[in-house]
Amino acid sequence: MRKLLFISTLFISFLGFAQKKTLQTKIISDKITVDGKINEAVWETVAPATDFVMFQPDNGKPIAENKRTEVKVLYDNDAIYISAKLYDDEPDKILKEISQRDDFGTTDFFGVFVNGYNDGQQNFQFFVNAADGQADCLSTDTNGEDYSWDAVWESKAVITNFGWVVEMRIPYAALRFSSEKIQKWGLNFFREIKRDRQKYSWNYIDSKIGTFTQQNGVLEGIQNIKTSTRLFLLPYSSFYINSGAHQKTYGTLKGGLDLKYGINDAFTLDMILIPDFGQTKYDDKILNLGPFEQQFNENRPFFTEGTDLFSKGNLVYSRRIGGSPSNYPTIKSNEEIIDNPANVSLINALKVSGRTKNGLGVGILNAVTEKTSAVIRNNDNQQTRNEVVEPLANYNVLVLDQRFRKNSSIAFVNTNVTRNGSFRDGNVSALVWDLNTKKNTYNLAGDFKYSYVTDVESKKGIATTLNFAETTGKYRYSFGGDLYTKDFDNNDLGINFETNYYSFYGNANYRILNPTKHFNGFRVNYNNFLQFRKDTGKIQGSNINVNVNLETKKNNSVGFGINVNPFERYDYYEPRTAGRFAISPTSYSFWAYYSRNYNYKFAFEINPEYSKANEAGRNYYEINLGPRYRFNDKLALNYNFGYSKRSNNKGFVDSIDGDLNPITPETIVFANRDVITYSNTLGGKYSINSKMNFNLSVRQYWSYAENKNYLSLEQNGRLKELPSYTENKNSSFYSWNMDLSYSWWFAPGSQVSVLYRNSAANFENVINKDFGENVKNLLNNQELQHVFSVSVRYFIDYNQVKHVF
Template sequence: MKFTAVFVVLFICFSSNVFTQTEQAVKVPKRIYTTKRLIKTPVIDGKINEGAWDAVEWSSDFTEKNPDEGTPPAYQTKFKVMYDKKFLYVAIRAFDDEPELIQQRLSRRDGFQGDRVNVIIDSYHDKRTAFVFTTTAAGVKGEEIVSQNGNNWDASWNPIWYTNAAVDDKGYTIEMKIPFSQLRFGKAKEQIWGFNINRTIFRLQERSLWQRIPNNQAGFISESGELHGLKNLVSQKQLEIQPFTVLQYDKYPAEPGNPFRDGSDLTLNAGLDAKIGITNDLTLDLTINPDFGQVEADPGAIALDGFQIFFREQRPFFVENFNIFDFEFANGQDNVFYSRRIGRNPHRSASLQDGEFADVPQNSTILGAAKFSGKTKNGWSIGVLESVTANEYATIRQTDGTEREQIVEPLTNFFVARAQKDFNKRNSFIGGIFTATNRFLNGDFNELHKAAYTGGVDFQHNWKNREYYLDGNVVFSKVLGSEEAITATQKTLRHNFQRVDADYLSLDETKTSLTGTGGRLELGKNGGGNWRYSGGAIWRSPELELNDVGFLRQTDEIIQFGNLNYLWQVPTETYRNINIGFEQFSIYDFGGNLNRIGLEGKGEISWINNWWTEGGYGINTNFFDNFFLRGGPRWKRPNTAFAYLFFGSDRSKLFSFTLGYSNRHSQESVVGRDRFVVRTNYQPTDAFSMSFNVEYANLFDRTQYVTETAFNNDARYILGRIQNQTLTTTLRLNYSFTPDISLQFYGQPFISKGKFSNLNYVLNPLGNSINDRIAVYDETQILLTDDAIAIDANNDGVQDFNLPNGGYLVDENRDGDADYAFRNPDFSFVQLQTNLVARWEYIPGSELFLVWARGSVGNTDTDTDLLNSVSDQVFREPANDTFLVKFTYRFAR
C-alpha cells in the first residue's frame, strides 16, 4: 500500500516535470500533390507505358521511415495520380538497381509478402482514418481500413478495385484503378484528401514515405500529405449484391442405434450478402442466412482457472469494419460488443429419456443481420448493427420411431449502436455505444436474462502536436430476468456474490435485475523526444454484466497503473532501435482490499542485421485472489516472479524463426511453469510458403482447485498438485498459382494433460505459509477407486455423493467411514483440427471455395506421453470429415 502511494506521487511529479520541458521536434512541411482529370484511359497492366499518364506530373523525393528515419532510401520511388468520373488512377515506379533481388512472393489476397507499395487515402480527411490499397511486386493486392490514427489496421475489408505490377530492368511498376464507390468522401466542389505512399524493400526491411513522418511524431494518418485537384466528384453510391450457394457433405463415425448419426449428411444451403450505399458516406450491409463454412476452426485451449476463454471473431460479416463497433473499455479483451455471442451454441442441451436420441443444432441460426456504418464529412462516425437469431429446437426420436421437438435456444434480437464525433481540428473526439439483447422467452428459459442493456461513453483529447493525450471511457450495464436467472448470474465465477467473507457483497435471491459500471481513465505522452509514459485507473464494479452481447472476464476490480518507456530511435552500427520500459500496477477490490502489486521491466531491441530480441522480468507481491476458491473465501497466493526471453531472425529471408522461453516461479515452490516456443517460416519459392509452430508448456501447482464439498456441515475446498503439460503444434502450407488462385492447408493437433497428486484441502486461506493454508491427505484418509461410489453421508436416505465411474473416497476423520467423495480430476484432452482450402477469385469480388476439413476430439490415458497421445489422435482415432463447395458471385454497380 505504501509502495503504491509512493510510486503514484513520484509518477505525478515526474510527469509534471516532463510536461514543462521544451523538446525539440522536427517540423516537417506538409507535401501536396495536385492531380488532374485524365484525357485518355490507361490499361491497367502494370507497365505505365501509355501516353494517358502524361496528363499529370511525377512526384518523388521519398524519405526513409525505417530503419534510419529522415535519410534518403536505398532506392527512390515516384508516382502519378489522376482521375475521371468514376475512378482514381495511381501509377508507381519503384526503382531498384538490383531487380533480380526484388522479392516477388505470391500469396493469397492480403498476404502482404515481398516488395510492396501502400497507397494511403484519408478521403474523409478526418486525420484519424484511412483506406489503404496495397500491391506487391508480384501483383498481389491487399486492402486495409486504418483507424485510431494508425494504431489499428483492419485487413478484413475487401473492396472491388483493379491493379497490376511488372518487374523490369529499372525495378518494378504498379498501376491502380480505384472506384470512387469504394471510398467515402464529402460533397465539396474541390476535395482535399489526406494522402501518403509507403514503399517496403523487403530484403532490406526498409520503409520509405512520400510524406515524411518522424519516428518521435505521435500519430500517422494525421501527419499525411494532401491530395488536391479532385473537382466536381459525383457521389458514386455503392451497390453490391453477392448471393452464395454451399454444398456440404459430412462424414463421421456412425453411432449404433442413433438415427441422427448414421455416418454421413448431405446439405444444400444458400444465402445473400449485400452492400448498399445509402449516401456516399454511409453504407448498409445485409446478410440473409449467412454461411461461415470456410472459417478456420478455433484453436484448442483449456481453462484451469475456470474463467471463460476469449476466441477471436473469424466470420467475415462481423469481422469487416469491426473497428467502427469496437469498444474496449478497460484492459485485456473486455469489450462491450463481442460478436461471437450472435449465433452462439444453444444454452440448453436436450433432455433425454432412456432409449432416446437427439439432433441438437451446433449453433443458433442467424436469420438475418444488417450493419449501417460509415463516417460523415462533419466528423461523425456511425455504426448500427441489428441481428436476429432463431428459436432452435432439438429433434428427439423415441424408440418407437415417433419424434418430438424440444426448444434449446429462444428467439433473440441483438442491437448495437455506436457513434463518435471529431472536433477541435480532429485532435479530439467523444463517442458513445448502446447495446440491447432481448430474448423472447415465452414463459420458458427462466435461467436466461430476458433483456440486457449496456451504454458507454468514450473520449480522447490530444494536444501539443498530439504528443500528449487524455482518454477514457465509462460503461453502464443493466440485465433483467427472473429471480432464478439473476441469482445464477450473481453466483457465476466472474461475480461471486456468495463469497463467504465479503461483507461488502451479498447474494440476493429476490433480485430481478443487476446494474453495474466500469471504465478507464488514462493520461500520458506518446510522441516527441525519447520518453513515453502513461498512468491511470480501471474499474469494474461487482454488478457489471456484459456477457449477453459483450465479453467480460471478471468484476470487482479497481486497478491503478503506470508505464514509463525510453526509446532509442536513431540506428547505430549495432542496432536499429531500442525500447526499454517499466510497468507498475496495483489491484484493489470494492471492499478496499489490496489484492496485488505488480512490477515489470522489459526491453525490445531491433538489431542492425534485422534480428530482434525482447525480454522482461516481473514480480507480483501482496497477492490475493477473490475468485480462486470459486465462491469461497479470499485466498492468499505466494509472491510470484516471471521472466521471458524471445529472439528471432530476419523475417525477410527465405527462412526465419522465433525462439522463446518464459518461466514463472513462486515462493515455497508452490507454482512453477516453463513455456517453450518455436516458430518457423520458410518460403523456398515465390509461390510456396510454410510455417511450423510448436508451443510446449509444463506447469505444476500445488494448489490447483479441484472441487467444493461439505464436511460436518462446513464447506470443504479440495485442491491438489497438478502436473499440466500442454503441446500445441500448428502447420500451415500455402501455394499460390496466381494472385487470384491459392491452396492453403492448416493443421493443429492440441493436447493438454493434467495429472493430480498430493490432494489436499484448505485449512486457512489467508495463512502466511503454504503449510498454514492447506493440509495434504495421507494414505489413511483417501482412496482412489474405479467402482461406483454412492454415499449417504447424513444417514437420511439421500445419496449425497453419487459417482458412477468412481473417484476419490475420503475418510477425513479416520473413523473408518467415508465422509465425502469427489471425481478423479485427472484429464488428458486431445483435439485435431485441419482444413484444406482451395480459393479462386475468378473475377474481382467473386469467389469459388473448395474445402476439406477434418477434426476429432478425444480423451486419452493420462499415463500416455504427449507425443503418443497426439499420434493416436491423428492416425488412429476416427474423425469427422467435411467436404464443402461454396460459390459466390458479386453483382456490383
C-alpha cells in the same frame, strides 16, 4: 564546403518535412487500362509525387536517387487511378514472394493511404506487392491496421529493367468522402524495400509523434465528381459433403446473398441473408482449467470487416452472436440430454456505417438468431421433449462517434440484446473519449459504462477507465486506473471476466528513433499494475515488469524481460463460490525471444519462459520453437512446436456438501497437479500466382492435468490436505484439426474456395502418457469428422449490369 552544403540541404529538407506536401490531380475522359504499362498519354499531363523520406529505420533520411519513387494520380467520375515507378538499381534482387491476399510475404510493396475527409483520423490503405498481390486495410491510430476489411479494386505490378511499376484503379465505392463539390483529401504513399527492411513515405512521418494517420499529405484537384450508384450484390452457392463414423455421409447445398449498398458517398449498408460460415477457420480450443470461458477470435468475414466504429469502448464480442446457447437444459434424475446444440444459427444480420462531413460517425449493427432447443429423453418411457436453450434473439449495436480537431473523438455506444419470452435481456451504454493535444504530445483516454440486465432479478452496474499518456519523443510514459462495480455485466453481447475491483497501472519507456552503431531499433519498457478487491480492499493482482526489445543491424529481433508478482494475491474467481477466495503466492518469471530475419530462406523463432512461485516445487516453464523455410517464391512451410509444464499447480476441481467436513457447510476441493501441454502446428502455402493459392493448416494439441493429491480450501484462503477425497478428477484433452484449401480470385471480388477439413477432439479422465499412441488414437477416433466443401461467390456491380435490365 561539401559538408556545409550537405548540412544546408538536410536543414532545408527537414524544414520542408514540417509542412504537408500537396499533390495535384486532374479529371480525365480517356480510358486507362490497368496493365502496369503506364503508356496512356494522359499520365504525362500531371506532376509526380517525389522525394520520399525514410520512415524506418533511419527516420527522416531522404531516399537514395537510385531508389527514387514517382507517383501520379488521375481521376474520373468512377475512380481514382494511381501509377507508381519504383526505381531500383538492382531489379534482379527485388524480393517477390507470391502470397494470398492481405499477406505481404517476403516481398517489396507499394501502398496508397487515402483519407477522404482529411481529418487525420482514419486511412483507407491499399497495397500492391512486387509479386502482383493485393492487400487492403482500415487504419486508425487507436486500433491500428484492420486487414479484415476487403474492398474491390484493380491493380497490376510488373518488374522492369529499372525496378518495378504499379498501376491501380480504386473505385469511389472503396472510399468514404464528403459530398462537397471541391474535395481535399489526405494522401500518402508508402514503399518498403524488403531486402534492406527500409520503409519510405511520400509525406514525412515523424516517428517522434505517436500518430500515423495524422501525417498525410494533401491531394487537391478533385471536384464536381458525379459518383455512380454504389450497389453491389454477392450471391453465393456452397456444397458440403459431411462424413463421420456415427453418421451417414450426406451432402448439403446452400445458397445466399450478401448485399452492399451506398446510402450516399459516406454511408454504406451491409447485409447478409442466409449466412454461410462453413469455411471459416477452426477454433484453437484448449484444456481450460480456469474459472472463465475461453475467448475465441472472430473469423466470420461479416463480423470482422470494417469494425472500427463497433470496437469503441470494447463492448462488442461478436462471437456471442450465433455462439453457444445462453441457457443449459434442466433435467430430472430419470432424464438425459440426447441433443444439445453447441451453437445457435444466425438468421440474418446488417450493418450501417459511415461518417458525415462534420466528423460524426454512425454505426448500426443488427443481427437475429433463431430459437434453439435441446432434446431430452425420459429413460423410463423413452419419450422425448424439447426445452428451449436459446429463444429468438435480437442483437443491436449503436455507435455515435464525433471526431474533432483532426486528432480527438468522443463516442456514445449502446449494445442491447433482447430475447423473446421470459429470458434474460441485457443493455449496456458507454461514453468513450480519446483526446489529444493539438501537437499530439499528450493523450487522455477513457470511458464510462453502465449496464442493466433483467433476468430473474434485475441488476445495474458501472465501469470506468481513465488513462493519461505522453505520446511523443524518445521518453514516454502513461498511467491510469479502472473501477468495476460488482453488478457490472456486459456479457450478453460483450465479454468481461472480472468485476468488483479497482486497479492502478503505469508505464515508462525509452526508444531510439534512428539507428545506432549496434541497433536498428531499441526499446526498453517498465510496467506496473496493482488491482484491489472493491469490497474488501485485498490485493487481487500485482505485477512489475521490465522488458527490452531490439532489432540488430541484420534485422534480427531479440527481446527479454522479467516479471515479478511481489504480493500475495486474493483470487475470488478460482473457488467458483461467491465470497470465497484462494491465496496465490508471490512469484517471478523470466522470458526471452529470438526471431531471425524473415528475408532469409530459413528463419526461426524461439521463445523460452521460466516462472517460480514462492512455494515448494511450484514452477512453470515453457518453450516455443518455430522454424520456417521458403523454398522459392511459390512454396513455403512453417512449423511451431510448443511445450509447457506447470508443476504443483493449484486449482479448483470440485465442491461438495458438508459430509467430509461437518463444520463447513460446503467443501471446496482443489487439486495439487502437474499440467503438461504439447502443441504442434504446421502451415504451408503454394501459390500458383497472386490470385490462386493452396493453403495447409494443421494443429495437434494435447494437454493433461494429473492430480497428485487433493486439498480443501479453508475460509482464510489457505489449502490443507484432504485425504478423504478419492474421486478421479484428472483431465486430458486432445484435439486435431487439418484444413487443406484452394482459393481462386477469378474476377475482382469473386472467389472460388475448395476446402477439405478433418477434425477430432476428446476429453477424458484417464491419462495415457504415450504421446504417439495418443495421437494415433485421436486420428483413429470414431469422432473424426470429414468435411469437403466448394463455395463460389460472385461480385456483381449494379453499374456494370444495369443495362441488362
